[in-house]
Amino acid sequence: MTTDPVTPDGGARTPQSGAALVAQYLDDLERALADADPAERAETVTAVRDHLEDALGTRPPLDDARDVIAGLGPVELIAGAATPFAAAHGSDPRARTTAHGGPTAAAPSGTVVDPTPWTGPDPRFGPPPSTEIPPRLPGVALGLATLSLVTSLAWIVSWPLAIAAIVCAVVHLTRSEKRRGMAWTAIGLGVLSFAVSLVIGLFSGSTVVEETGQGLAVPVVTGDGPAVAGLVVAGSLLPGE
Amino acid sequence: MTSAVERAQTQLRKGVLEYCVLASLRAAPAYGLELATLLGRDRVLLASEGTLYPLLSRLRTQGLVATTWQESTSGPPRRYYELTDDGHAALDAFTATWQPFRDAVDSLLEDPR
Numbered sequence: 001m002t003t004d005p006v007t008p009d010g011g012a013r014t015p016q017s018g019a020a021l022v023a024q025y026l027d028d029l030e031r032a033l034a035d036a037d038p039a040e041r042a043e044t045v046t047a048v049r050d051h052l053e054d055a056l057g058t059r060p061p062l063d064d065a066r067d068v069i070a071g072l073g074p075v076e077l078i079a080g081a082a083t084p085f086a087a088a089h090g091s092d093p094r095a096r097t098t099a100h101g102g103p104t105a106a107a108p109s110g111t112v113v114d115p116t117p118w119t120g121p122d123p124r125f126g127p128p129p130s131t132e133i134p135p136r137l138p139g140v141a142l143g144l145a146t147l148s149l150v151t152s153l154a155w156i157v158s159w160p161l162a163i164a165a166i167v168c169a170v171v172h173l174t175r176s177e178k179r180r181g182m183a184w185t186a187i188g189l190g191v192l193s194f195a196v197s198l199v200i201g202l203f204s205g206s207t208v209v210e211e212t213g214q215g216l217a218v219p220v221v222t223g224d225g226p227a228v229a230g231l232v233v234a235g236s237l238l239p240g241e
Numbered sequence: 242m243t244s245a246v247e248r249a250q251t252q253l254r255k256g257v258l259e260y261c262v263l264a265s266l267r268a269a270p271a272y273g274l275e276l277a278t279l280l281g282r283d284r285v286l287l288a289s290e291g292t293l294y295p296l297l298s299r300l301r302t303q304g305l306v307a308t309t310w311q312e313s314t315s316g317p318p319r320r321y322y323e324l325t326d327d328g329h330a331a332l333d334a335f336t337a338t339w340q341p342f343r344d345a346v347d348s349l350l351e352d353p354r
Contacts, residue, residue, distance in 0.1 A: 029291075043297075048291060053317075071289070074289070077288065
C-alpha cells in the first residue's frame with residue numbers, strides 16, 4: 001500500500017531522492033490533516049517525521065524511503081484515523097471537508113476514528129502543555145557546576161554559577177525522573193564550588209575595591225577579613241587603609 | 242468495495258487497538274517506530290503503521306500514556322511512550338474483561354446453541 005505524492009492540482013511529482021520523497025510525504029500528510037484537531041495534527045506529523053528519521057536516517061536511498069512510506073500507508077488513511085477538528089470542539093463530526101473544500105470520503109477500512117472530544121487546551125492559544133522535560137537541563141546544570149568549580153579562585157564569578165547550577169538541577173529533579181544522577185552530581189559540584197568560593201572570598205584574602213585617581217577600580221588585598229568582603233559584595237567601596 | 246473480512250477487522254480494531262497499544266507498553270516504554278513495527282508486523286492490528294500516531298496522540302491527551310525524551314545510541318534523542326497509572330488501570334480493566342468476552346464469542350462461534 002503506497003501513496004504517490006501529488007501536487008495540490010493533482011499533478012504527479014517525481015522526487016529525485018529519498019529525502020525529497022520524505023519531505024513531500026510529510027507535506028502531503030500535513031495537508032491531509034488540515035481538518036484534524038490542530039494539536040493532534042502537529043503531534044501526528046512530528047511522530048511520523050520521527051518514525052521516518054529513525055527508519056531512514058537523514059540521507060536515505062529512494063527505494064528505502066519508498067518502502068518505509070509504503071509501511072506508513074497513504075496519508076489519507078492516517079488522516080482518517082485522526083480526530084476531526086469539528087468533533088474535537090463539539091460540532092458535528094461528519095461536517096468535514098477536505099483541504100480542497102470537497103466532502104470527505106468515508107473513513108477508509110482499517111482506520112480507527114475515535115470521536116472522543118478533545119479535552120486539552122486550545123492549541124491556537126499556544127502549544128499544549130508538555131510533560132516532556134528538555135533532556136539538556138541536567139547537562140546544563142553539570143556544565144555550570146563544573147565551570148563554577150574551575151573558576152573558584154575568581155569567587156565573584158564562581159558563586160553565581162554554582163547557584164545557577166543548583167537551581168537548574170533542582171528544577172530538573174522536581175519535573176523529571178530521567179537523568180537524576182547527573183542532576184544530583186551537578187548539585188554536589190555546585191555546593192562544593194559554592195563552599196570553595198565562599199571560603200576563598202572570606203578568608204584567603206578579602207578584596208576591597210578602591211577608587212583610583214583615574215576613576216578606575218583596582219583590587220587591594222587587606223587583612224580586614226569577612227566584614228570587608230561583605231561590603232564588597234554589597235557594592236560598597238572602602239578606601240584602602 | 243470493502244470486503245467482509247476488512248469490515249470485520251475494522252470493527253474489531255475500533256474496540257481493541259488502543260488496548261493493544263497499552264499492552265505493548267506494559268513491560269517497558271517504547272518509541273514510535275518500535276511500536277509501529279511491533280503492532281504492524283502482521284497487518285492484522287494495524288492497517289498501516291501511520292494510523293498508530295493519531296491514536297498515540299489521543300492516548301496521551303486522555304492521560305493513558307505519557308511521553309519522555311531518552312538518549313539514543315544512534316542519533317538524536319527519541320520520544321518514548323510509557324504507560325501512566327491511568328493507562329495501567331485501563332489496561333487491567335480491559336484484561337479482566339477480555340477473557341470472558343472472548344470466551345463468550347468463541348462459544349457462540351463454535352456452537353451457537
